[in-house]
Amino acid sequence: MKSFKCISFVLALSVILFLGTDSALSMTSQPMTSITPVISITPVIPITPVTPPIVTNPPIVAKPLDPGLIDKIVNPDFQYTTANGLATITKYVGNDQDVVIPSQMGAYPVVAIGPNAFYYSNLTSVVIPEGVIELQTGSFSFNENLKSVTLPSTLKVIGEDSFVNSKSLTEITLPDSLEEIGEFAFLNSGLNQIIIPSKVKTISSIAFDGCKNLQNFIVNPGNQVFSSREGILYKDNDILFACPTTKKITEIPAGTREIGSSAFRSNKNLTEISIPSSVKFINGSAFLYCSNLKKVVIPASVEKIGIGAFSACTSITDIEFKGEYTKIDKWAFKDCISLANVKLPSKLDKIENNAFSNCNALKTIALPSTITAIDDSAFSLCYNLNQINLPSSVDTIGAYAFKSCTNLTDITIPEGVVSIGNSAFEKCTSLTSISLPSTITQMGKYAFKFCTNLKQARFYGDAPQIGKELFANVSPEFKIYYLNSKLNWSSPTWNAYLSVGVDSFVDLPIIPIMKVNSIPISKDSIPGVNEKVDWNELLEQVKPEPIDLLPKQILPTVKPEIPGAISPSIPNVITPNLGGNVDILINVGKTDYLVNQTSIKIDASPINMNGRIMLPVKYIAEPLGATVSWNKDEQKVTITNDKVVLELWIGKNIAMVNGKSQMIDEKNPDVKPVVIPPGRTMLPLRFIAEQLGCDVEWIAESNQVKLKYPRAVDKLDPQPEPPMDYLDPQLEPPIGDRL
Secondary structure, three states: OHHHHHHHHHHHHHHHHHHOHHHHHHHOOOOOOOOOOOOOOOOOOOOOOOOOOOOOOOOOOOOOOOHHHHOOOOOOOEEEEEEOOEEEEEEEOOOOOEEEOOOEEOOEEEEEEOOOOOOOOOOOEEEOOOOOOEEOOOOOOOOOOOOEEEOOOOOOEEOOOOOOOOOOOOOOOOOOOOOEEOOOOOOOOOOOEEEEOOOOOEEOOOOOOOOOOOOEEEEOOOOOOEEEEOOEEEEOOOEEEEOOOOOOOOEOOOOOOEEOOOOOOOOOOOOEOEOOOOOOEEOOOOOOOOOOOOEEEEOOOOOEEOOOOOOOOOOOOEEEEOOOOOEEOOOOOOOOOOOOEEEOOOOOOEEOOOOOOOOOOOOEOOOOOOOOEEOOOOOOOOOOOOEEEOOOOOOEEOOOOOOOOOOOOEEEOOOOOOEEOOOOOOOOOOOOEEEEOOOOOEEOOOOOOOOOOOOEEEEOOOOOEEOOOOOOOOOOOOEEEEEOOOOOOOOOEEOOEEEEEEOOOOOOOOOOOOOOOOOOOOHHHOOOHHHOOOOOOOOOOOOOOOOOOOOOOOOOOOOOOOOOOOOOOOOOOOOHHHOOOEEEEEEOOOOEEEEOOEEEEOOOOOEEEOOEEEEOOHHHHHHHOOEEEEEOOOOEEEEEOOOOEEEEEOOOOEEEEOOEEEEOOOOOOOOOOEEEOOOEEEEEHHHHHHHOOOEEEEEOOOOEEEEEEOOOOOOOOOOOOOOOOOOOOOOOOOOOOOO
16 A cells, blocks of 8 residues: 555656646646545655656747637628728628727728718717728718717718718717818718818818708818808808808808809808909809899909809899800809890800700890800700891801700801701701801701701702701701702702702792790709709810711712601601600610611620629610710719709719719619720619610510610519620720710
8 A cells, every 4th residue: 555655656746847836736626535645655665766857838928819810800790801901891781770880800900981881771870980091982871860970080081972861960070180071971961060170171062062951160260271251161261162051141252252163052042142343253063053043243353154153043034244254164054944134245255065055034145246156055955045146256056056946936057157066956846947158068967857847958058068867857848959059969859858959049938937935934844943953063074076977978869758858777766855655675785776676786785784784875865865975084974854864973873863862773782884895884774764764674585675765654663684694796896985
């Protein structure tokens, strides 16, 4: 028994010496009740002592966790990306309405909230952590119940669309670190007051657009760029930058040098305004949608009226310019449907693009003798304009310049005019006769199309180069008369129109001018009323539409056809503006489609992206009577017809529909306009077609989309668009930024 105890002791001692006291104790942390304690032992058999090796244990140090493991120890409600050791929250997938965003995602500090990260997340409150520097595009957009936002002291940028439609957000404290507030940052929010911190250097002119409850701007006195007086925001002390729409003022303070872009936009309380002689510039959309403003006098000091400055001021009846040289920019008075009296600057050189478009009360206007050009759509949709004298200084009439001026009975095109643009007089249904000067060399496509009462056109010069369907759908009695002494004419037809050569026009019958009745003005049916039209910033430079001409022909020989006929090679598409039906059949993945059973080639076949059909938009817009324009600087497509204005931006999933922001596809935020090589713009078919008033039907068996105008019922086809398996070889698209 003693030998056993001795051996046990020696073994225990060896363990202690080999492992160390702490390790040995850790192995015997539980009591060994089966061993009797030993006080003294006398060994019976001599044992030669054995000295075990002494091992010194290193201090216990916690090893760092593997970064790959750390990366997984994060809140699963937040998705994120990393770059340079920093994290950006990209999507919130949780269900909480009151959210505190973590300051770190594993080992990575959060420095930004990414595009649309909390889009439609039904938030009521959110705390953004310290360390976040930027809120990117649409980060918290469309959270209508969001009432509380806590911003960090590190925040520098509130990006565009960040808090769009935060209608329940009545107050927010901007941190002292803030430097920039982007476009539409607080669009349609419920803010009552905003305090601008001292470091803010950049504010978009439309950052607070649609904030109908906003009472005051207050600026920190230390701010070197912005200031406030009586609740109005100023920039550089003399630019009136933004006035809350709840304020009613009657005069601009003396000393003001500029009225800023969108400064009074949508102010319904503005009924009259006195502009002091210190003002030199009235910038773009300064008074856009001021629907109760009635009369404006522009002092001689004003050098320029910016793009869309008074657009959609639907109650304005009188505009008077006191100066001689004031420049009037594009869309300046577009949709001023009550405007009846205009006194233009006496030395104005041009009527710009859409300057007086849709001014329905305008019956006549005196143009100064210095005018050289009537630009695209300058007087389009002026339904009651019945008489206008173009001065002899005019050399160019732009595309759509007088389109749909349905009461226009008398217009003199003077000697000196060289070109008439596409659709310049299209749908001028009261014109019965037109005389064209000897200086005319080019006339664009559709220039007099649908002038249904036009019976004769008199040409005083050589035959011009023309575009397709120049005189399509005119009166059955229509004839062209030309002078026998002029060149390149033919008879009995010229370019498929009945034609007659004469030695003089003296003996030709005079076509009586039609009697017309004024067309009543209805604000509810006019685009641009009640904020239904939005030009976004309106600061783009729109390029004039080039004249679309047929190949030049010298003494062509054409078989006689019925008056007003068009070339059989050109499809005759009935547009909905005339009350007809339009049926369009799109073959997904193929380069041909049908419009009213007529086959037309498309230069880039429709494709499927993100579960939605995309195509070049003009191939559905034009058959439906809409026009399409492209702004390269803003990467924006604008589609317009008589009832709707659509604005879409490349890479953005939010569109503007008659001035209201709207998701292109609420179920799929990845649906957005794109550009495919080598420069073709592709837009979502369903969204565009439905906004233009079509029924949309997906035919799965044949991989086709059918559009029918007008829409039969209000309920839209809910069928999803399936993926596409094959694409036909595409025709080579044009290079550049064409649509």
